[in-house]
Amino acid sequence: MTANKVTPLNPEPDQEIMAGKAGAMTSRPVLQVDGVNKIYGNGTVALKGADLTVKQGEFVSLLGPSGCGKSTLLRIMAGLGEVTTGTVKWWEQDYGVVGSKGRKLAFVFQNATLMPWARVRKNVRLPLDLEHAGKSPEAERKIDDALGMVGLQGFDNSFPRELSGGMQMRASIARAMVTEPNLLLMDEPFGALDEMTRNRLNDDVLRLWKDKGWTIVFVTHSVYEAVYLSGRVVVMAARPGRIVDDISIEEPYPRSPDFRVSTEFAGYCRQVSRALERASAMGEDRDEESQS
Amino acid sequence: MNAPLIRNERFVQIAAPLLVGVLVLLMWQFTVMAFEVPKYLVPSPVDIGQSLVSDFPSLFNALLMTLKVTFLAFAIAVILGVAASLLFVQSKWIEISLFPYAVLMQVTPVVAIAPLIIIWVNDTTWALTICAVIVAIFPIISNTTLGLRSVDPNLLSMFRMYRASRWQELIRLRIPGALPYFFGGLRISSGLALIGAVVAEFVAGTGGARAGLAYMILQSGYNLQIPRMFAALLLITVTGILLFALMVWMSDRALRNWHESALKVEH
Numbered sequence: 001m002t003a004n005k006v007t008p009l010n011p012e013p014d015q016e017i018m019a020g021k022a023g024a025m026t027s028r029p030v031l032q033v034d035g036v037n038k039i040y041g042n043g044t045v046a047l048k049g050a051d052l053t054v055k056q057g058e059f060v061s062l063l064g065p066s067g068c069g070k071s072t073l074l075r076i077m078a079g080l081g082e083v084t085t086g087t088v089k090w091w092e093q094d095y096g097v098v099g100s101k102g103r104k105l106a107f108v109f110q111n112a113t114l115m116p117w118a119r120v121r122k123n124v125r126l127p128l129d130l131e132h133a134g135k136s137p138e139a140e141r142k143i144d145d146a147l148g149m150v151g152l153q154g155f156d157n158s159f160p161r162e163l164s165g166g167m168q169m170r171a172s173i174a175r176a177m178v179t180e181p182n183l184l185l186m187d188e189p190f191g192a193l194d195e196m197t198r199n200r201l202n203d204d205v206l207r208l209w210k211d212k213g214w215t216i217v218f219v220t221h222s223v224y225e226a227v228y229l230s231g232r233v234v235v236m237a238a239r240p241g242r243i244v245d246d247i248s249i250e251e252p253y254p255r256s257p258d259f260r261v262s263t264e265f266a267g268y269c270r271q272v273s274r275a276l277e278r279a280s281a282m283g284e285d286r287d288e289e290s291q292s
Numbered sequence: 293m294n295a296p297l298i299r300n301e302r303f304v305q306i307a308a309p310l311l312v313g314v315l316v317l318l319m320w321q322f323t324v325m326a327f328e329v330p331k332y333l334v335p336s337p338v339d340i341g342q343s344l345v346s347d348f349p350s351l352f353n354a355l356l357m358t359l360k361v362t363f364l365a366f367a368i369a370v371i372l373g374v375a376a377s378l379l380f381v382q383s384k385w386i387e388i389s390l391f392p393y394a395v396l397m398q399v400t401p402v403v404a405i406a407p408l409i410i411i412w413v414n415d416t417t418w419a420l421t422i423c424a425v426i427v428a429i430f431p432i433i434s435n436t437t438l439g440l441r442s443v444d445p446n447l448l449s450m451f452r453m454y455r456a457s458r459w460q461e462l463i464r465l466r467i468p469g470a471l472p473y474f475f476g477g478l479r480i481s482s483g484l485a486l487i488g489a490v491v492a493e494f495v496a497g498t499g500g501a502r503a504g505l506a507y508m509i510l511q512s513g514y515n516l517q518i519p520r521m522f523a524a525l526l527l528i529t530v531t532g533i534l535l536f537a538l539m540v541w542m543s544d545r546a547l548r549n550w551h552e553s554a555l556k557v558e559h
Contacts, residue, residue: 080449107453113446116550117468129464130454159549179454 029053029092030183030215031077036086038072038241045240046072050086052234052243054217056182059209061226061233062219063272065280069241070219071110071187077217078107078185090183106176108186112168114160120171121147121156127179146174149208166197170204177208184209186218190225202229203257210253223276227268228260235272237279244282245275335519340526343519351508351520355527358489358504361417362531365424366485370478372425373432380433381440381466391437398430402488406495416503420492427488431480439473440466472551475543482535490528 031054038047047069054060062070075081076088087094090105106127114123124143128134147153150170160168169189176184186205190198206229209216220226226233227249235245249268251259259265297303317337323329324336331339344351376394380387406423413419443466451461493506505524512521547554 075449078453080453105453107450109446109450111446113444113450115447115465115468117471126464127454130451130456130460161550161555 028056030056030058030090031217032087032089032092033073033077034087034089036073036076036088037084038069038076038081039084047076048240048242050241050243054183054215056215057213058232059206059216059218059230061230062217062236063221063223063226063233063276064236064241065238065276066221067241068236068238068279070236072241073236074107074185074187074217074219078105080107104179104182106179106181106184108169108172108176108184108189110188110191112160112165112172114168114171114175116160119157119159120152120163123160123171124174124178126175142178142180143174146177149177149211150174150204164197165193166201169193169201173205173208177212180212182213182215184214184216186216188219188221191221198225199257199260205229206253206255223269223272224260227265227272228255233272233275235275235279237282244279247272247275332516332518335522339519340522343517344523344526347520347523351505351523351527354503354505354508354524355531357417358486358493358506358528359531361420361424361489361492361504362486362535364417364421365428365489366482368421368425369428369432369481369485373429373477373481374436374474376429376433377436377440377470378462380437381462387437394430394433397426400426402427402491403495406492410492410496416496420489420496420503423492423495424485424488427491428481428485431477431484432474433477435473435477435480436470439470442473443469472543472547472553475539475546478543479536479539482539483532486528486532486535 031052033050033052036047036050037045039045050069050073052060052073062073064070072081076083079088079090114120115126118126121143124146125134125139128139128142133139144153147156150173152167152170152174155163155167155171160171163171172189190201193201202225205216205218208214218226218229230249231253233245233247233249234243235247236242237244247268251264251268297307321336321338324334335343376390380391402423405426409422410416410419413422447465448461451465456464489504490506493504494510496503497507497510505528508524509521512518512524544554
């Protein structure tokens, strides 16, 4: 029997990068995906020749039709899945050597993925508890900060079911924040929310990204969301999953809701939509029986 | 509260089945009296009540014996069942190797093996308890194992990303997640422990061991004391209902804050 496929990942970014200004880009890559192929046991090619470099402070969206392997790629970026061939490096190190202390990487799932039996505070505390650091005054401060940042003060003692979908997602983001990550990977986090809530959370994420100096890779189905949030939109095609386009969104940050109704926004959306249509057309040429 | 009682859900929940019960008892009493059915064929509810009062000391002793075996067996089934489940989730290989034997135990009729156990084990109480454990343990094993395995895969990924130890994974994720399944197993198993105890008492009783309500039923049958037989049966039924209610209450207490099964939904 093969060993557990999951590779724990705890990169320790170098001090130079840590000292980088919030939201400011330096030339050092945070994440390098080189020629990654992912073939499942049943022969399905989930990813073919994926190359992507994400630099410190970037906000990159992965956009593509269903089954294009964007979630697979994101999980590989999180160290949650093994690659068949190719390499992934975090802070220019192979993950064979980055298993050091400190939680510098966090993942936000499609649904809030909270423990339903635990109150909000306990859910947010979880990453700290898992590294036996959940009981210190320092931990309490981090939890308070995280809850404050996502606007969930006063909901410490609520159970997840007592919160709306948007608030559950906020709790999930607070849980990711509590470890003070440098790299945040988000897998369609707002896909199930109504548009108003989604827009508000988009603004919150942008604010936090800037304040905290995060690097974010964000998977989404929505062209508008990708354009509004990202500095780069990476477009993927399905069957096999591959990267087909990499579009820069030059609009400076901070971006206000006015950007959503500007002609520039419409122009970028058109450009990205066309790229997405081309990507979808590529996928439809292929065998339909491929993975979903 | 000014709303009519009939609108009170809780009142209706209790009153409706109670009303049906009273009506059935009345019809029973009336039929037995009208057709002058002899006591040794079908006793009337009043006859049964009288027997319950007059034979109370012997019935109560028998009840205590049955309860002792039931609770002992139930407790052992829970402890062994949970231990087996925890063992099974440690590795698929352990589960594959051992689970068929749990099934084997489940499908073997306890009536068939009870005489053997009674011969092998000298002490009647323990012999009966072992039989009842064999009957009661399977739902605990199968439900708890299922629960321990039914973990949200994303939560599991997250635990692994944060390098949780197997112990942390078990304590913080698998066990709390398995609780609803475990309590489901408890509800079934509590009733089975009682059934197992009674069945074993029957077998033991046939062999001459004086024990429990089942022996009482057997004995009353031989002596044509049919009202006492019904009274003993009534006590077994009431015990079963109380046990089930206790399990439901415990499950609601433990899960009321988060699990769908215990939430009060307002329409």
